Amino acid sequence: MSEQTSVTIEDVRRVAELANLELTAEEEPRMQRDLNAILGHIAQLxxxxTKDVVPMAQVGEMLGGAGHDWxxxxxxxxxxxxxxxxxxxATxxxxxxxxxxxxxxIER
Known part of the structure; x- marks a missing residue:
């Protein structure tokens, strides 16, 4: 994963703020490492x-749409x-x- 796409400590702090999480100074680097690992796995995926992979069941098909009778x-x-x-x-x-x-x- 390139340096420009990696999560910074500032990114971790912003995400924590948006999620209303209070991370300790020890938790921030661990969260940064975890988020970067997740993004690395997504990059691999x-x-x-997948152009020749048949899509999995769609709701419309399960409900009788798309020419199916089931x-x-x-x-x-x-x-x-x-x-x-x-x-x-009244109640x-x-x-x-x-x-x-x-x-x-929620206190903020």
């Missing part, structure tokens, strides 16, 4: 010639009435009348 078909997509908001909100432990109120679980 990208070198494989599998179930999807139900008709029709609009149906949903639950009455007022009834649902909620805490609401503002339009939305459920829930405790904050």
């Amino acid at each position: 990208n070198e494989l010639d 599998g179930e078909t999807l139900r008709e997509d029709v609009v149906r009435p949903s639950l009455d908001r007022a009834v649902v909100m 909620a432990p805490e609401t503002d009348g339009r939305f459920f109120k829930v405790p904050k679980v």
Whole structure:
């Protein structure tokens, strides 16, 4: 894998920030090594010639599409009435009348 495509410590820190992970100084190099190893494996996979490999089962085929006579078909997509908001909100432990109120679980 070329140097320009390798994951830097700054990349690790940014990904950790986006994932809301707190990595220690000892964990950062290990994460960098692991991410670079994953990218190396992906690079190897990208070198494989798959043009003559038959695709695996597709959902459409499994549901009777693409000229096949097997599998179930999807139900008709029709609009149906949903639950009455007022009834649902009346049973909620805490609401503002339009939305459920829930405790904050992520601190940032």
